[in-house]
Amino acid sequence: xxxxxxxxxxxxxxxxxxxxxxxxxxxxxxxxxxxxxxxxxxxxxxxxxxxxxxxxxxxxxxxxxxxxxxxxxxxxxxxxxxxxxxxxxxx
Amino acid sequence: xxxxxxxxxxxxxxxxxxxxxxxxxxxxxxxxxxxxxxxxxxxxxxxxxxxxxxxxxxxxxxxxxxxxxxxxxxxxxxxxxxxxxxxxxxxxxxxxxxxxxxxxxxxxxxxxxxxxxxxxxxxxxxxxxxxxxxxxxxxxxxxxxxxxxxxxxxxxxxxxxxxxxxxxxxxxxxxxxxxxxxxxxxxxxxxxxxxxxxxxxxxxxxxxxxxxxxxxxxxxxxxxxxxxxxxxxxxxxxxxxxxxxxxxxxxxxxxxxxxxxxxxxxxxxxxxxxxxxxxxxxxxxxxxxxxxxxxxxxxxxxxxxxxxxxxxxxxxxxxxxxxxxxxxxxxxxxxxxxxxxxxxxxxxxxxxxxxxxx
Numbered sequence: 001x002x003x004x005x006x007x008x009x010x011x012x013x014x015x016x017x018x019x020x021x022x023x024x025x026x027x028x029x030x031x032x033x034x035x036x037x038x039x040x041x042x043x044x045x046x047x048x049x050x051x052x053x054x055x056x057x058x059x060x061x062x063x064x065x066x067x068x069x070x071x072x073x074x075x076x077x078x079x080x081x082x083x084x085x086x087x088x089x090x091x
Numbered sequence: 092x093x094x095x096x097x098x099x100x101x102x103x104x105x106x107x108x109x110x111x112x113x114x115x116x117x118x119x120x121x122x123x124x125x126x127x128x129x130x131x132x133x134x135x136x137x138x139x140x141x142x143x144x145x146x147x148x149x150x151x152x153x154x155x156x157x158x159x160x161x162x163x164x165x166x167x168x169x170x171x172x173x174x175x176x177x178x179x180x181x182x183x184x185x186x187x188x189x190x191x192x193x194x195x196x197x198x199x200x201x202x203x204x205x206x207x208x209x210x211x212x213x214x215x216x217x218x219x220x221x222x223x224x225x226x227x228x229x230x231x232x233x234x235x236x237x238x239x240x241x242x243x244x245x246x247x248x249x250x251x252x253x254x255x256x257x258x259x260x261x262x263x264x265x266x267x268x269x270x271x272x273x274x275x276x277x278x279x280x281x282x283x284x285x286x287x288x289x290x291x292x293x294x295x296x297x298x299x300x301x302x303x304x305x306x307x308x309x310x311x312x313x314x315x316x317x318x319x320x321x322x323x324x325x326x327x328x329x330x331x332x333x334x335x336x337x338x339x340x341x342x343x344x345x346x347x348x349x350x351x352x353x354x355x356x357x358x359x360x361x362x363x364x365x366x367x368x369x370x371x372x373x374x375x376x377x378x379x380x381x382x383x384x385x386x387x388x389x390x391x392x393x394x395x396x397x398x399x400x401x402x403x404x405x406x407x408x409x410x411x412x413x414x415x416x417x418x419x420x421x422x423x424x425x426x427x428x429x430x431x432x433x434x435x436x437x438x439x440x441x442x443x444x445x446x447x448x449x
Binding site for chain 2: 014016017018019020021022023053054055056057058059061070089
């Protein structure tokens with residue numbers, strides 16, 4: 001884990017695409033992430049998988065501070081799936 | 092006898108019927124053999140071999156004109172290896188609304204492509220139409236995975252399911268047709284064209300099924316699948332992009348083109364521009380949209396005269412050339428296409444006129 005989990009840090013999670021093309025977002029304070037979840041975020045940010053866009057699949061973006069990664073639906077870490085419940089349509 | 096012979100009939104008996112039975116029995120036996128073969132093969136082989144299986148099936152299937160549909164129950168999993176067959180071609184409706192809707196929607200989609208464009212399924216070779224319903228848990232999406240169509244049930248909040256709207260089914264199947272023809276890259280403008288073509292033919296599937304003219308059609312995509320958290324009538328409107336629901340941000344003109352990193356460069360947003368161009372062309376040509384603008388778009392697609400990384404302008408010019416080839420230089424159809432792309436800011440008026448005049 002190369003990044004310190006400072007209290008002010010948060011994970012910005014975005015899901016876009018899908019047939020509907022809706023963009024949903026969630027802000028998750030870093031302190032609410034489990035250790036395996038923090039590790040998964042860090043892994044994704046450090047070594048982004050190759051992009052391979054497919055029609056109507058979801059696309060995820062993880063952002064922590066200035067660091068950002070875009071993931072295909074199949075590359076989204078399973079350990080982060082519980083966070084998807086927090087996604088909502090921005091108003 | 093119509094439809095499939097019951098699958099408990101042993102294959103050797105089916106083969107005997109296929110060789111010596113009456114024409115109707117023969118067709119039915121071939122269908123059943125093809126489906127049995129399909130189910131066995133598709134479960135165990137990888138994606139490449141599935142293509143071969145589809146071609147073998149097409150040979151058994153004959154000259155086209157009838158779909159070969161298989162609907163599976165994904166049983167709320169996303170790993171579809173365990174999927175169970177729910178309904179195959181020739182079988183009566185089953186006790187599952189999503190399965191029957193997917194079956195019927197695939198049939199309507201096949202019908203548009205065959206009756207209007209003489210295309211025999213996704214690959215024009217009788218490829219079986221495979222649909223998986225109940226994909227994932229509360230899954231708010233439908234997509235084409237390169238071989239099959241997947242339909243989630245929706246979470247009940249944003250979406251109430253994806254099989255209730257036949258334009259959604261037509262949209263997904265058309266991603267397969269695009270993959271088989273132009274292979275448009277799913278990012279930026281070529282991605283928005285890929286999306287738009289799916290909306291165009293998705294809407295045409297609905298119009299064809301309802302036997303509507305361009306004037307009678309609602310030009311909506313996803314009507315009837317929105318849950319209570321989304322206020323509106325549908326997800327997209329080709330007639331009036333940006334008005335389908337309260338979060339609809341689709342532009343109808345290049346001046347509103349959205350640059351974003353999300354959604355592969357806003358492919359579901361900027362598709363509003365070519366969507367609206369199609370609507371304008373269809374409305375100007377009048378009558379049944381599949382016979383005029385639809386024919387022009389389909390021939391452009393199947394001609395292969397558009398590169399996988401095509402931008403809006405290249406696609407617009409290709410449709411204009413197709414319109415001239417099909418209906419003549421300076422024909423009302425060619426003028427309608429030229430004016431439609433000009434109205435959405437993709438072609439400049441003078442250039443469009445020059446192109447129309449050769």
